[in-house]
Amino acid sequence: MKFNRDFFHRFGIIFVLGILITALSVSTESFGTLSNLTNVARQVSINGILAVGVTFVLLTAGVDLSLGSVVALSGVVCATFAHPSQYPVLVPILLGIATGGLCGCFNGLLVTRGGVAPFIVTLGMMTVARGLALIFSDGKPVANMSPTLTNLAGDVAGIPIAVLCFALVALAASVFLKNFQLGRHIYAVGGNENAARVAGISVTRVKLFAYTLCGLLTGLAGVVLAARITTGQPNAGMAYELDAIAAVVIGGTSLAGGVGTILGTILGVLLIGVINNGLDLLMVSSYYQAVIKGLIIVGAVWLDRQQARS
Amino acid sequence: MLVAQGLSKKFGDLTVLKAVSVEFRSGEVHALMGENGAGKSTLMKLLAGLYQPDTGTITWRGQPVYWRSPMEALAQGIAMIHQELMPIPDLTVAENILLGREPTNAWGWLDQKLLQAEAVAWLKVLDCHLDPQTRMRDLTVAQTQVVEIAKALGRRADVILMDEPTAALSDHECTALFKAIRQLCQRGVAVVYTTHKMDEVFQLADRITVLRDGEWVTTQPASDFTPASLISHMVGRDLATVFPALTPASPEVVLEVQALTREPYFRKVTFQLHRGEVLGLAGLMGAGRTELVSALYGLLPATSGTITLKGQPVVLRNPADALAHGVGMVTEDRKGLGIIPGLSVQQNLTLTALHRFTQAGFILGAQEKQVSQAEVTRFKIKARGLTQPIRELSGGNQQKVLLARMLLDAPEIVILDEPTRGIDIGAKSEIYALIGQLTAVGKAVLLVSSELPEVLALSHRILVLRQGDLVIELAASAATPEKVLSNAMPL
Numbered sequence: 085m086k087f088n089r090d091f092f093h094r095f096g097i098i099f100v101l102g103i104l105i106t107a108l109s110v111s112t113e114s115f116g117t118l119s120n121l122t123n124v125a126r127q128v129s130i131n132g133i134l135a136v137g138v139t140f141v142l143l144t145a146g147v148d149l150s151l152g153s154v155v156a157l158s159g160v161v162c163a164t165f166a167h168p169s170q171y172p173v174l175v176p177i178l179l180g181i182a183t184g185g186l187c188g189c190f191n192g193l194l195v196t197r198g199g200v201a202p203f204i205v206t207l208g209m210m211t212v213a214r215g216l217a218l219i220f221s222d223g224k225p226v227a228n229m230s231p232t233l234t235n236l237a238g239d240v241a242g243i244p245i246a247v248l249c250f251a252l253v254a255l256a257a258s259v260f261l262k263n264f265q266l267g268r269h270i271y272a273v274g275g276n277e278n279a280a281r282v283a284g285i286s287v288t289r290v291k292l293f294a295y296t297l298c299g300l301l302t303g304l305a306g307v308v309l310a311a312r313i314t315t316g317q318p319n320a321g322m323a324y325e326l327d328a329i330a331a332v333v334i335g336g337t338s339l340a341g342g343v344g345t346i347l348g349t350i351l352g353v354l355l356i357g358v359i360n361n362g363l364d365l366l367m368v369s370s371y372y373q374a375v376i377k378g379l380i381i382v383g384a385v386w387l388d389r390q391q392a393r394s
Numbered sequence: 395m396l397v398a399q400g401l402s403k404k405f406g407d408l409t410v411l412k413a414v415s416v417e418f419r420s421g422e423v424h425a426l427m428g429e430n431g432a433g434k435s436t437l438m439k440l441l442a443g444l445y446q447p448d449t450g451t452i453t454w455r456g457q458p459v460y461w462r463s464p465m466e467a468l469a470q471g472i473a474m475i476h477q478e479l480m481p482i483p484d485l486t487v488a489e490n491i492l493l494g495r496e497p498t499n500a501w502g503w504l505d506q507k508l509l510q511a512e513a514v515a516w517l518k519v520l521d522c523h524l525d526p527q528t529r530m531r532d533l534t535v536a537q538t539q540v541v542e543i544a545k546a547l548g549r550r551a552d553v554i555l556m557d558e559p560t561a562a563l564s565d566h567e568c569t570a571l572f573k574a575i576r577q578l579c580q581r582g583v584a585v586v587y588t589t590h591k592m593d594e595v596f597q598l599a600d601r602i603t604v605l606r607d608g609e610w611v612t613t614q615p616a617s618d619f620t621p622a623s624l625i626s627h628m629v630g631r632d633l634a635t636v637f638p639a640l641t642p643a644s645p646e647v648v649l650e651v652q653a654l655t656r657e658p659y660f661r662k663v664t665f666q667l668h669r670g671e672v673l674g675l676a677g678l679m680g681a682g683r684t685e686l687v688s689a690l691y692g693l694l695p696a697t698s699g700t701i702t703l704k705g706q707p708v709v710l711r712n713p714a715d716a717l718a719h720g721v722g723m724v725t726e727d728r729k730g731l732g733i734i735p736g737l738s739v740q741q742n743l744t745l746t747a748l749h750r751f752t753q754a755g756f757i758l759g760a761q762e763k764q765v766s767q768a769e770v771t772r773f774k775i776k777a778r779g780l781t782q783p784i785r786e787l788s789g790g791n792q793q794k795v796l797l798a799r800m801l802l803d804a805p806e807i808v809i810l811d812e813p814t815r816g817i818d819i820g821a822k823s824e825i826y827a828l829i830g831q832l833t834a835v836g837k838a839v840l841l842v843s844s845e846l847p848e849v850l851a852l853s854h855r856i857l858v859l860r861q862g863d864l865v866i867e868l869a870a871s872a873a874t875p876e877k878v879l880s881n882a883m884p885l
């Protein structure tokens with residue numbers, strides 16, 4: 085029942101997603117194949133992890149523009165400590181994630197204690213993290229990563245590990261937001277910050293948590309990307325924040341905070357992923373891809389909001 | 395002049411207005427009366443074009459009309475003052491009053507002088523001397539309300555719909571508003587008015603329409619009603635406002651305040667609060683009552699002075715601190731500092747006491763639901779269900795949710811700032827009884843209210859504030875309305 089309601093709320097997105105999938109299955113031979121679907125899942129997993137993370141921040145009525153740069157920084161840090169037989173494989177992984185967490189925590193501190201607008205704080209972090217990535221890597225890709233780590237870009241029982249990561253993160257996030265006290269507090273702070281404070285909620289703590297968690301997940305995305313491209317690329321992740329935020333907003337999360345679900349975010353991520361994949365399969369030139377992608381996204385959200393209003 | 399014929403309105407599968415027909419005449423104050431959730435605001439919003447009727451027609455100057463938006467209604471001369479105030483917080487008072495019809499020259503250049511002058515003129519009509527340059531976010535709820543009224547007056551509308559305009563006002567501003575309303579009527583304006591203050595209706599209204607559960611009950615000249623008959627029409631049975639008998643307070647001091655100061659709001663305030671006592675705070679708008687209790691709740695910490703709770707000096711930096719020390723509060727600003735509009739009734743209700751239904755941070759859903767259901771029943775909260783977003787509830791029912799939220803955390807000291815604001819007469823009695831119950835079990839209550847009879851009847855002692863100074867303490871037996879008022883008036 086509850087699920088049903090969520091489902092129909094997101095009707096517009098599901099409708100467009102359904103049409104796209106049907107159209108692509110009919111018009112191309114390769115779309116419906118298992119290998120392509122696995123491929124789509126693999127492609128969306130990084131954007132998916134980022135989108136789940138930034139959902140938390142958007143729910144508090146904040147924003148995080150530093151995702152892409154932090155992905156690069158985390159990847160570089162991870163790769164730097166991942167040379168063969170240097171450290172156990174867990175060390176670079178955890179360091180990469182921690183780097184992201186640190187950046188997120190920093191964002192959170194400046195937003196809450198510093199009282200600086202999230203847009204400005206994370207815009208600053210965007211350039212700072214990119215700069216740090218270039219400094220640490222000396223501007224060159226950090227190669228020579230241990231195969232134990234790069235193997236993590238592979239599959240387990242036919243399912244890409246990255247996809248498993250995304251699924252796990254999404255599931256945990258969804259349960260957290262629905263069933264944990266801190267999750268409820270995130271909605272309250274985003275819905276009416278002053279009223280939340282009056283109700284006895286520590287707004288600072290809640291926001292700090294949201295930014296830090298977003299940072300940790302960004303770090304994870306950075307590690308997953310480094311493993312896939314087998315290098316720490318200081319120039320990786322350009323504009324990743326845009327796709328992530330777009331996915332979240334497509335999924336019905338309000339930029340004004342307080343409203344949104346992880347289920348919606350997943351749908352948004354899938355929509356963007358299917359569009360990207362489909363346009364590739366149809367061999368649409370990348371110039372046209374950009375135009376078509378933009379139109380489909382705006383159209384889907386428009387349909388969705390029409391539906392929600394009635 | 396304005397006629398509603400068989401208006402019905404449904405939200406989802408809930409019919410909130412059932413074929414209501416009323417005629418509003420020019421030069422007349424027409425009061426809409428009814429309990430919380432009776433459909434008064436909904437009817438007004440239909441007339442003002444904010445909602446569209448499902449069935450029925452609105453006739454305006456003999457023509458059937460269909461407003462698609464408030465703008466259309468406004469253009470035809472129908473203005474509305476909303477129950478939930480809608481100021482633009484970062485604009486100034488003057489800019490808000492003249493919003494959408496700012497004086498400009500042919501090039502669109504804003505004439506600041508004229509803007510200020512006109513704003514001041516409209517405020518003066520209401521006997522209010524606010525600086526027109528103040529930002530809206532710095533105003534109290536009462537001041538905001540005055541500005542909203544001035545804004546509607548300034549539209550020179552032919553019909554003004556006023557949804558509980560006096561809910562946040564004290565007697566002084568009310569008097570000025572009534573004077574302004576009478577002037578409007580003389581000019582032939584039709585005023586539609588709702589309130590939960592009984593005495594007001596009889597002072598002001600020419601005719602009264604009673605709604606109950608979305609249905610039209612009766613429309614009669616005000617002189618044909620008595621307070622008792624009006625109430626029985628509204629409630630559907632006889633009901634009198636009953637104040638609970640005061641149970642004697644214990645001598646035990648639970649809260650002691652010493653020379654508490656926060657300029658420019660209040661200074662050197664010293665008093666004690668006892669177990670089982672209701673301490674009333676009286677004063678005019680801007681006397682510093684809200685700011686004082688906000689300091690005791692950590693919302694607007696004092697800059698000097700001490701707060702002692704049960705013998706322990708404490709520093710309250712934020713509401714979380716206060717709650718941890720057993721101090722709970724329901725603020726007067728329901729919309730800004732109360733509800734989380736997008737969350738459900740249940741989620742709003744359990745927000746403060748959520749830690750009681752969690753295990754290692756995990757919310758025990760069944761328990762949360764069960765407790766919420768019990769509270770909704772206990773407070774007779776009218777909602778479609780626990781999952782309905784609180785923003786869809788009528789004002790009075792939102793207030794009950796907020797009261798329930800605070801009490802669920804079982805504080806020892808309960809601060810109530812205008813607890814009966816916008817609450818119907820039946821619910822008022824329930825809240826009075828509730829205050830009686832609270833003190834009977836040994837809680838201490840700090841009560842701020844602009845309704846003098848309420849403060850007088852409920853309090854053991856009354857403190858009168860005047861422009862931030864505590865001027866006198868009156869024992870319940872010694873307090874009369876005249877005594878309170880004469881002390882509250884600025885010298």
Ligand SMILES: Nc1ncnc2c1ncn2[C@@H]1O[C@H](COP(=O)(O)OP(=O)(O)OP(=O)(O)O)[C@@H](O)[C@H]1O
Pocket residue numbers: 405406410428429430431432433434435436437477776777786787788789790791816818
């Ligand atoms: N947007 C909405 N969506 C769903 N239900 C609504 C909406 N607005 C109002 N209602 C419901 O309609 C009923 C009537 O509400 P209304 O606000 O008209 O009451 P009211 O008479 O003004 O009460 P009060 O004295 O508390 O202000 C209530 O039960 C309320 O929950």
Ligand SMILES: [Mg+2]
Pocket residue numbers: 434435436477557788789
């Ligand atoms: Mg109302």
